[in-house]
Amino acid sequence: MSSKITVIGAGSWGTALANLLAENDEEVSIYARDQKVVDSINQEQRNFKYFPEYKLNSKLRAFSNLKASLESTDLVVISVPTQALTDILAELKNLISPETIVVSTAKGIDEITFKTNSQMIKEAGFENVVVLSGPTHAEEVMEKLPTAIVSAAHSKEAAERVQDLFMSKDFRVYTNPDIKGVELGGALKNVIAVASGICDGLDFGDNTRAALITRGLNEMSRFVDYHGASDLTLVGLSGMGDLVVTCTSMHSRNRRFGIEIGKGKTLLEAKEKVNQVVEGVKTARAIYRWLNSKEIDLEMPITEEVYQVLFESKDPYQAVEELMLRSKKHEMESVVDNSLWKI
Template structure:
């Protein structure tokens, strides 16, 4: 028996997830603000903005009215940028039951409050929140290329419900109870991806990218550990998996944005070139401001240099040089014991 599912947000990822659910036999309602997108989907079964070459499944219907889209919704997928979430939550609070499972797909941190998406959703009164995160480019999901992702929730039943709904022969879903680790890893990897793009824009090589990804993972681990999450989560799909794909693929808007910065474009010029939301920009500023305002002595050199380049006009070459010339240290500070050395 099919479920009635509403997906809020008809961008590339929202459309890909909505189509996946429809392919799985669910009745899917996709909400879009843009009436032209709604008409395109309902009349031609295509999202002309993001996937004009792909015909969407007939089980998918688009809506321009949020109230109509949420009628009889058994599960709601929110696929909007982090900074737009508060507005969406205000609109849907009175339209759906607080027991309905809310699936969060954005990867970011709210700038003003420094809250994750699941925190904001729970504070809006929704009890069952599941975070869907991992190395998942929408373009490849639309092509039905093999993909794996994580369904993270404290409630095991909710995590497994989402797992069952999204699982297919090309979309494998794993569960994880470490919601904090999954979300923070997914947010911070976007900052590292911007740095990766900057290095590519500067015409650095594979050695540079490999070092950046590895040290970036170390920085992510330090960050999630400070917040009480599990370091082990970061060796999984929502950590290392997402970091690798975001730092290396041209599907990655964060990396593409970074490339433009490395080529000498300004912040606004690079944003215009990508023409999509680049979560890593606001996440870098959110983390930098949080560290500064809370006077937290947490070593995050890559994030701090990205912030300086994006918001303080720092020359990218200088930023890389300062990263390379930092004081000497062990590779793994937490595991080094003087008894291991031959002294």
């Protein structure tokens, strides 16, 4: 028996997930504010704005009325940017049961409250929250290329329900109880991806990218560990997997944005060039402000340099030079045992 699922947000990722669920023979509604997008899906089986070249599953139905899209729904997938989540939740509270499973797919942190998406969803009154995260470009999911992702939740039952709904021969879903680690990994990797793009825009090489990804993972691990999540989660798909794909692929809007910054464009010019939400920009600012509001010893040099390049007009070459000339460190400070050194 199929489930009734509502996907809120008809951007590239929301459309790809909705189409995947419809291909899995679920009854799927997708909500979009743009009536032209709704009409193109319902009348032409295409999302003209994001995937005009792909024909969508005929079972997928689009709505511009949120209440209508949620009628008799069993599960809700929210696929809107973090900054749009508060408004959506305010509407949802009066339209669905508090027991409804709500799946969060955005990768960001609220700039004002420094809360993750799952925290905001729970505070809105929904306890059954699942985070879906990992190295997943929407374009490749639409092409049915093999993809793996993580379904994270405190409830094993909820995580496995989402796993069952999304699983297919092209889309493998793993479960993970570390919802905070999965979510923070997905947010933080966008900042490192912006840095990777900046280095590419400066015409640095593979050595630079490899070093940045590796040290970026180290920085992410410190942050996740500080917040009580498992740094082992970052070895998985929502950490290292997502970090690698976002730092290396031209599908990555964060990397493409960084490339434009490295080429000398301003923040506004780079945003206009990408013409999509670049979560890494807001996440870098959120983390920088959080770091400077706390009296803690937590080093995040890549994030700090990205912030200064984006918001304080720091020269990208100078930022890289200062990263290279930081004080000497062990590679793995937390595991160094001085007794291991040969004197």
